[in-house]
Amino acid sequence: MTVARIATFAFSGIEAMPVEVEVQLASGLPAFLVVGLPDKAVAESRERVRAALVGLGLSLPPKRVLVNLAPADIVKEGSHFDLPIALGVLAAMGVLPREEVAGYAALGELSLDGAIRPVAGVLPAALGASARDLGLICPASQGGEAAWAGRVEVLAAPDLLALMNHFRGIQVLTPPEPPPPEAAAPRGPCLSEVKGQESAKRALEVAAAGGHNLFRSMTKEPLPHDVSVDGPA
Known part of the structure; x- marks a missing residue:
């Protein structure tokens, strides 16, 4: 009997709750079972993982494959369990080193050809992995987001094959x-990009500079002497 383990997270809002993925290969009738209160998306991970392995030229062994998501009293929701389940299966099969895989948390959705698709919750997962002294395996497109967590080793992979080659x-x-920061918070629109509408733009500038409402600026009342229009709009 072979057991492999890898960490991942379930999410309650922005809170990342640790989940351990345990994969057991045992003798018996060939089957692929996922237990531990999985929802529909998690239950469907079996087929995505199976197809991704086929895309790599691998197949599940003719054994009873049991995946347990612990603790079992927390409902597991979302497609981000695809990647940790696949890595756990590969480690249990001996394709990946079990000891090294156990030092990471992982999340990501798998496509049928083994590519890793982006999922929600990468930054909270990175913070949770850092707090537990684990590395994080995530989709390549979200590696920068995970790196914001600071003291955590991040493996941002485009597909399962890249992860296998890395290990x-x-x-x-x-x-x-x-x-x-500029990429994270792009600049908003500017009045200089508005063509024409000089009166409307003047009213907006006066309202912003004077700290009063726009309706007053749109009236024909004379402006107070203490209002400056040199401030940013």
Whole structure:
């Protein structure tokens, strides 16, 4: 009997609750079971994981594959359980080293060809992994988001094959960098981009500079002497 473990998270709002994915390969009739209060999306992970392995040229062994999501009294929701289940299965099969996989938390949705799709909750998961002294495995497109957590090793992979090559030492994944603040908070629209409408723009500038409502600026009343229009709109 072989058991592999990898961490992941369930989410309650923005709170990341630790979940341990246990994968057991045992003798018996071939089956692929997921237990631990999985919802419909998690139950469907079996087929996505199976198809992703086929896309890599692998197949499940003719054994009883049991995936337990612990603790079992918390409802598991979302497609982000695909990746930890797949990594747990690969570790139980001996394709990936069990000890190294156990040092990470993972989340991500799998496509049928093994690509890793983005999911919600990467930053809370990165913070949760950092608090537990674990690394984080996440989709490549969200590596920068996970890097905001600071002291956490992030493996941002485009697909399962890249992760397999990384753990084998064939092709090491480059640690992602957090995006610059400008990319995270793009600049909003500016009045300079508005063509014409000079009176309306003047009213907006006066309202913003004087700290009063726009209706007063749109009237024909003379402006107070203490109002400056040099401030930002």
